[in-house]
Amino acid sequence: MSAPVNVAAWLLARNLERSPAKAAYLCGDDILTHAALVADAARFANLLRARGLGPGDRVVLVLPDSFAAVKAFLGAMLLAAAPVPVSAQLAQADYAFILEDCGAKALVTWEDSSAALAARGSATVSCVLACSLHGPWGLADHPSEFEAVPPPEDLPGFMLYSSGSTGRPKGVVHRQEDLLVPAAGWGGEVLGVSGADVIFSASKLSFAYGLASSLGLTLVAGATAVLLPGKPGPYELFATLSRHRPTLFFCVPTLYNMMLRAYEPGAADMDIASLRLCFSAGEALPEGLCREWMRATGVEILDGIGSTEAMNVFICNRPGQVRCGASGVVVPGYEARLVDDAGAPVPGGTPGNLHVRGVGIATGYWSRPEKTREAMLPDGWLATGDVCVREGGVFSHRGRSDDMLKVGAHWVSPVQVEEGVRTHPAVLDCAVAGGAVEGLVRPCAHVVLRPDFEAGPGLATEILRHARHALPPQMCPVRVLFHDDLPKTPTGKVQRFRLRQLNGGEGIAHGQEC
Amino acid sequence: MAKSVEELRGLLEEAGLRPELVRALDPSAPLLKQGLDSVDLPTFCALVEDRCGVVLDEMTAMNLRTLDDFARFLAERG
Known part of the structure; x- marks a missing residue:
């Protein structure tokens, strides 16, 4: 896949050409077609430009998973501004930190959110856009056509915040084209995602896992994605699966665990017959949970490891070859190695620090040169902080090399x-x-x-x-x-x-x- | 160590749940359907482990949906 000039423009044009009337996104009773997404993303770009935004400016998005979130992300990208989707569950002080840390110029959120309150004290935010689930007020007044801006190479394409070991989150800087990488090896070769798929991710768009599946995989394949704005509890997830009948489900072990406890086979609001595959990431999937999920539901569950820095899954199980308790094998497009603390390779069966190398790895952490040097090594390797063992090409997760915890797929x-x-x-x-x-x-x-x-x-x-x-x-x-x-x-x-x-x-x- | 449903309610309160929510729990209905969340349930499980000398691994825990399930499981363990 050759790198397009503006990734958002390329993705939107591709889907407008092949299936304009097809649903790009489903949310509750509402449908957003590819054609409507193209028009509203352009309107969003025009709105941001009218409010003084330009290439490289950070646009922080604090939104539930919704049409507004997708339009805002793509609209900012069309302008070559850098969308920064942030979890909608943080405290005001966390938003204040992130807004200042990334030098945000705009904030897109709902009225009176904690983020909006935090923006009042910000020295950099000059534009706050209040949104419904469909988009900001007055979006329809802006033109539905926009000439996409080529993204300058030295400016961030988009950013995601990831918790650091001191408790201060770090901005992970990606190029626009990194958004396309998940659809190649992981989405294409491993999961076989196609335009016929309906994708549902319990992980939100503000996390790399959710962004990669709900936006990256979906738009590259011309598939349809289901968005759930609210908190994904086990009963809400089953209700969404029954209603929208997705083919691919992306979720995390904590929620799979709760879903199994809630599952009643045959119940009308727990119909998961549409699923062809389930994927698990965010934290290691326990062996027993993996087996029990497949026994109870009859649907394969593939465990994998990815990261915000890779903006992708780089090790995972394969359909038809699931090994419960193991993270799987290297995803096409990546190399992986296990090294000791001095950087020397460890023998098979010995735990070592996991390094991965491949296309799409973050260019660095925003304004954190020291942290960047520690994680993004000069020869292209990413030090993931995960400790794994490898036996016959299969990796199994053994924990972390630092004190960080992965709880419910969140860094703690x-x-x-x-x-x-x-x-x-x-x-x-x-x-x-x-x-x-x-x-x-x-x-x-x-x-x-x-x-x-x-x-x-x-x-x-x-x-x-x-x-x-x-x-x-x-x-x-x-x-x-x-x-x-x-x-x-x-x-x-x-x-x-x-x-x-x-x-x-x-x-x-x-x-x-x- | 066996525990009655009433004793388990006491442990739920000790796990930090609001007493009015605990009193209203139907022992035969799934706990997750009655307001317990992703923190309440593991906190309760950790307390049951510590107080009753049992280990609730993922396979065991998955089959413990209701207060009655917990009481039955602990009675079987003697």
Whole structure:
């Protein structure tokens, strides 16, 4: 595939030519055809230009998965501005940080959102567009034709924010054409995505996994995608699957787990007979969950590893050859290697740091030259931070080389959870490490109490409740363990690897046993 | 260690759920259908593991949908 001049223009024109009246997106009762998408993306580009936006300007999108989100993303790209889709679930302070960090010039969101409030204090945001699920007010007043701007090479094409180990998210900078890469090896050769497919991703457009499937795979193949604006709980997901009858379902292990608990074969609102494949990414799919999903539903589930930096899945299982418990083999277009901490290759069967190389890897982190040097190595390799073993070409995930946790497919920095827990008045010190509950990684809080407080079930409950108010769901600890002190290095750094061994093992979990 | 449905309600409250939600739970209906979310359920499972000396791996946990399921499972484990 040769690189088009403006990727959004190329994708839109291609679908307008082959199937203008076909549904590009489905959302609730509404249908957005390719022709309507072309017109509204152009209107969006005209609107942004009228508001003073131009090439390279960062346009932060804080929107539920909706027609508005797709129109805004493509509209910004037509102008060669850089869309920055951000989760709609963050706190005002997080939006304030991201708006400032990327030097956002425009914000597209719904009226009175936390992001809109954050933008009021921004020194850079000059344009805030309030949107419904269909687009910003007054969009129809703008012309439906727009001459796409060629994207300048030295400016970001689009950006996604990914959590960092210190708790501050990093902007991952991609070129426009990186959006097309998932449709080649992963979408084309592995999944066989075609125009006949209907794609549904539980992962939102603000995540690389959701953006790659709902936008990249869908528009390159000329397929149709289903968008779910609300929170994807198990019953909402089944209802969407029954109603829109997708052929491909992209989801994450935590939700597959909850769906299996809710599944009642034969129930009218749980009809999943339309599915030809399920895909799992975001965190490792436990072996038992993989087997049970296939037994209960009869639909194959393919586990894979990808990243925001790769904007793609680079290792995954193959249809007809699923190995539950393994991440799979290298996706066409990528190379993968496992190395020790000194960078030397490790022998087969030995855990090593996973590096991948291929087309479409991020050019760097926005304004983070040091982090960029650590992850994007000079010879084109990306240090993923994942630890894997390889046996006969098949990779299996073994964890992380840093303290980061993957919970419900979200990156969680223990530092942020610790900060939240420490705001409880009884907590003197806290360290957070991952522990397995129901086969999936969850944050567990190891707490040292202030002298006047006594460890016990009541206080553990109080700390859990406090955390639920202070932190987003994926960061909430599911276990509180009390300690007299925390294991630390001579320099005072918490040894989280030692705490991981304690989770669910020794220690006083939730007070005493009954 | 066996636990009655009432004792399990106590553990749900200890897991941080609102008492009025816990009191209203139908023990024979799926917990996920009655307002428990992706944090409540694993917190409750972790508490059941810690208090009752059992391990709820993914295969076991998947079949524990209702409070009655939990009570039956714990009774079988003695």
